[in-house]
Amino acid sequence: MGDDLDIVSLTPARGRGFRATSFDVAEEAGVSQSTVSRALAGDPVVSEATRLRVAEAARRLNYQVDRNAARLRTGKTGTLAVVVICRPGQDRKDVNPFTFALLGSTCAAASARGFETLVSFQSESFNGLYQEQRKADGLIVLGSTENLAGWDYFRERAQSGDHIVCWGSPHDGLDWVRSDNREGARLATRHLIEQGFTRIACISSETSPQRQFAERYQGYAEAMAQAGLAPRLAPFEEGLAREEQGQRAVAHLVSSGKPFDAVFAVCDQIALGALGELRARGFAVPAQVGLVGFDGIRDGAYSTPPLSTVEPDFQAAGTMLVDRLFAAIAGSDCDKRRVPVSLLPRGSSVRK
Amino acid sequence: MGDDLDIVSLTPARGRGFRATSFDVAEEAGVSQSTVSRALAGDPVVSEATRLRVAEAARRLNYQVDRNAARLRTGKTGTLAVVVICRPGQDRKDVNPFTFALLGSTCAAASARGFETLVSFQSESFNGLYQEQRKADGLIVLGSTENLAGWDYFRERAQSGDHIVCWGSPHDGLDWVRSDNREGARLATRHLIEQGFTRIACISSETSPQRQFAERYQGYAEAMAQAGLAPRLAPFEEGLAREEQGQRAVAHLVSSGKPFDAVFAVCDQIALGALGELRARGFAVPAQVGLVGFDGIRDGAYSTPPLSTVEPDFQAAGTMLVDRLFAAIAGSDCDKRRVPVSLLPRGSSVRK
DNA sequence: CTGAAAGCGCTTACAG
DNA sequence: CTGAAAGCGCTTACAG
Numbered sequence: 161m162g163d164d165l166d167i168v169s170l171t172p173a174r175g176r177g178f179r180a181t182s183f184d185v186a187e188e189a190g191v192s193q194s195t196v197s198r199a200l201a202g203d204p205v206v207s208e209a210t211r212l213r214v215a216e217a218a219r220r221l222n223y224q225v226d227r228n229a230a231r232l233r234t235g236k237t238g239t240l241a242v243v244v245i246c247r248p249g250q251d252r253k254d255v256n257p258f259t260f261a262l263l264g265s266t267c268a269a270a271s272a273r274g275f276e277t278l279v280s281f282q283s284e285s286f287n288g289l290y291q292e293q294r295k296a297d298g299l300i301v302l303g304s305t306e307n308l309a310g311w312d313y314f315r316e317r318a319q320s321g322d323h324i325v326c327w328g329s330p331h332d333g334l335d336w337v338r339s340d341n342r343e344g345a346r347l348a349t350r351h352l353i354e355q356g357f358t359r360i361a362c363i364s365s366e367t368s369p370q371r372q373f374a375e376r377y378q379g380y381a382e383a384m385a386q387a388g389l390a391p392r393l394a395p396f397e398e399g400l401a402r403e404e405q406g407q408r409a410v411a412h413l414v415s416s417g418k419p420f421d422a423v424f425a426v427c428d429q430i431a432l433g434a435l436g437e438l439r440a441r442g443f444a445v446p447a448q449v450g451l452v453g454f455d456g457i458r459d460g461a462y463s464t465p466p467l468s469t470v471e472p473d474f475q476a477a478g479t480m481l482v483d484r485l486f487a488a489i490a491g492s493d494c495d496k497r498r499v500p501v502s503l504l505p506r507g508s509s510v511r512k
Numbered sequence: 513m514g515d516d517l518d519i520v521s522l523t524p525a526r527g528r529g530f531r532a533t534s535f536d537v538a539e540e541a542g543v544s545q546s547t548v549s550r551a552l553a554g555d556p557v558v559s560e561a562t563r564l565r566v567a568e569a570a571r572r573l574n575y576q577v578d579r580n581a582a583r584l585r586t587g588k589t590g591t592l593a594v595v596v597i598c599r600p601g602q603d604r605k606d607v608n609p610f611t612f613a614l615l616g617s618t619c620a621a622a623s624a625r626g627f628e629t630l631v632s633f634q635s636e637s638f639n640g641l642y643q644e645q646r647k648a649d650g651l652i653v654l655g656s657t658e659n660l661a662g663w664d665y666f667r668e669r670a671q672s673g674d675h676i677v678c679w680g681s682p683h684d685g686l687d688w689v690r691s692d693n694r695e696g697a698r699l700a701t702r703h704l705i706e707q708g709f710t711r712i713a714c715i716s717s718e719t720s721p722q723r724q725f726a727e728r729y730q731g732y733a734e735a736m737a738q739a740g741l742a743p744r745l746a747p748f749e750e751g752l753a754r755e756e757q758g759q760r761a762v763a764h765l766v767s768s769g770k771p772f773d774a775v776f777a778v779c780d781q782i783a784l785g786a787l788g789e790l791r792a793r794g795f796a797v798p799a800q801v802g803l804v805g806f807d808g809i810r811d812g813a814y815s816t817p818p819l820s821t822v823e824p825d826f827q828a829a830g831t832m833l834v835d836r837l838f839a840a841i842a843g844s845d846c847d848k849r850r851v852p853v854s855l856l857p858r859g860s861s862v863r864k
Numbered sequence: 865c866t867g868a869a870a871g872c873g874c875t876t877a878c879a880g
Numbered sequence: 881c882t883g884a885a886a887g888c889g890c891t892t893a894c895a896g
Contacts (some may be wrong), residue, residue: 161756174670180716185670216755222569222644223587223647224641224644225645226584226645226646227582227645227646227647228580228581228583228589228646231580232578232580232581232584238579238632242631244616250518250618251826251827252613252616252617252619252620252826252827253616253617253808253810253826253831254618255612257810259611260609260613260615260616261604261605261607262605262610263612264604264605264607264633265598265604265605267604267631269634271632271633276630276632277630277631277632278628278629278630278631279594279619279629279630279631280623280628280629281616281619281620281623289576292574292576293576293577293578293579294578294579294580295579295628333828334547370590390804402654432814438554456605458605458609458810459810459811459813459814460814461811462784462811462812462813462814462815463815463816464791464815464816474602474603474605477603478604496721
């Protein structure tokens with residue numbers, strides 16, 4: 161098996177497949193193996209001269225610590241698991257772009273704290289035994305609220321003592337981080353009022369498992385009341401695609417005969433469906449009807465007119481998920497769970 | 513430190529923080545530790561009766577194999593690393609939705625083969641020492657072609673012998689998977705010709721580091737030649753945002769004075785910029801000017817009119833990346849590297 | 865078919 | 881400040 165003719169080999173024993181251990185580095189640096197470990201870990205007890213000698217030897221041998229051995233010894237993984245719950249049968253490209261953005265900022269936040277992220281997309285058979293198999297120190301769960309089986313599974317894991325923080329769970333009993341939905345809805349509604357709209361309907365649902373929809377309706381209703389206006393719920397039907405929910409809600413609004421001059425939709429995809437239906441029915445947006453959505457997904461920027469929306473601070477969202485998880489792991493407190501939001505006024509609501 | 517009053521403890525020695533090892537399971541099942549290991553690994557040499565007894569004992573003790581110990585022993589990680597190269601300073605929510613979709617299908621493909629995926633987003637300081645630290649058996653790199661420093665870094669890692677397969681590299685010297693760009697461009701161009709367009713310009717670049725842009729221009733030129741039509745390159749300027757590149761390319765087309773009746777843009781974001789500019793200049797799309805993009809990102813579905821595009825089979829893309837990486841790891845061959853594409857005709861090119 | 869034993873490559877008390 | 885030694889929890893020849 162030996163590759164004795166290998167030109168790049170340092171010594172006959174260190175050919176191409178050679179992988180240095182801390183013992184090899186120790187020999188190369190003329191110190192003990194334990195000193196190598198301390199030196200490379202940055203233990204301040206090691207003298208500067210020794211540290212340099214070890215670092216140099218490690219560099220020469222291309223040495224890297226075997227993380228599996230280190231983890232076995234310390235019991236810490238330096239890794240967080242992130243599970244994205246999808247709908248059964250859903251293509252990965254149809255995952256909500258909001259979820260992808262959140263995944264990206266979550267990985268970035270973990271990385272900023274020196275943690276790796278073990279990511280998986282799960283839709284039917286769930287597996288959250290990361291701590292049990294010592295693959296990760298904790299778990300962040302994101303994704304489709306509709307997949308109740310998934311949320312049930314992870315709630316059970318949390319009850320078994322796993323460290324879990326989530327975004328989008330319909331359940332209590334899972335530690336969560338969410339957008340400041342009430343504030344966002346108030347911002348959107350006040351903005352429409354400032355633009356001169358008064359008969360503002362809100363496309364939402366009182367029965368959706370999505371907590372944020374109820375919170376957004378609440379914020380809308382508060383802002384309306386504060387302005388002395390009557391709130392009006394335009395309910396969407398469960399079980400349809402979001403766009404279709406928006407279309408149908410607008411159809412009902414129109415056929416009700418009761419006039420309206422603006423719509424606040426509790427998510428962007430519903431708003432885009434509503435926008436299509438409004439335009440199909442000949443309403444000028446925003447001249448006749450103003451429209452604001454919620455989530456800040458990219459799709460809205462390309463609609464005609466571009467969709468006004470409320471956007472969470474994605475970076476803060478990732479950071480809060482990770483920090484809350486660290487707090488759960490450490491057994492310490494963490495009071496931040498509401499992600500700040502801001503209004504993105506675009507063409508669908510701004511009347512020049 | 514002991515939590516002796518713990519009510520749920522099974523025995524005084526197995527309280528809340530207790531974590532069973534294979535030795536505990538062995539004792540519980542009345543076999544040796546090595547038999548536990550074999551039984552749980554599904555080694556067929558173990559008798560069925562023993563296997564059941566061990567499985568039952570493991571269940572009772574809530575035992576899960578410590579993957580770090582297993583990995584240390586076997587030297588295999590069962591993990592693939594996935595690095596998404598971002599632009600420096602780029603917010604994670606602005607990562608190309610195409611890249612996110614690819615990330616999703618890559619993770620899914622790895623998972624379907626029983627592999628975990630260690631995901632990271634890198635933009636400035638790069639780290640690809642996954643194999644060296646025994647964190648993963650190989651690496652898939654995706655992302656922004658523009659970040660040359662990133663691609664340089666990973667090319668160097670590949671030259672050091674790391675197993676790497678990529679999507680989007682401007683370099684040779686990295687094993688790659690790509691869309692069937694020529695075929696996709698031919699489909700788009702033939703489609704425009706079938707719709708009655710003849711003076712079709714292609715927004716592309718001869719100097720872009722993006723290999724796929726050159727391939728797409730080539731497919732366009734072939735289809736034009738085959739129909740006896742003259743190709744026309746509408747070059748975009750480097751260094752601008754994609755949308756702006758599309759806008760300016762259209763502005764130049766118009767101001768050139770030479771008539772055109774359709775545009776094939778080599779990516780959707782350029783196409784969306786072109787669409788905005790066309791409409792701003794009063795061109796009816798598709799009545800006066802037909803338009804097709806490339807990539808199949810979601811944004812195009814919401815434009816007015818919706819953008820026709822060419823979409824790769826994302827699931828196949830993830831599968832090919834993973835299978836090619838496995839082949840590289842195993843040292844075997846793998847000839848599949850071109851992802852099939854299909855035309856998605858939408859409102860921007862279909863004349864009723 | 866099963867068991868006793870070695871060893872994967874680290875970190876960390878313990879001793880000096 | 882450094883070294884010798886134990887041990888993290890597995891898998892896998894080797895022996896029977």
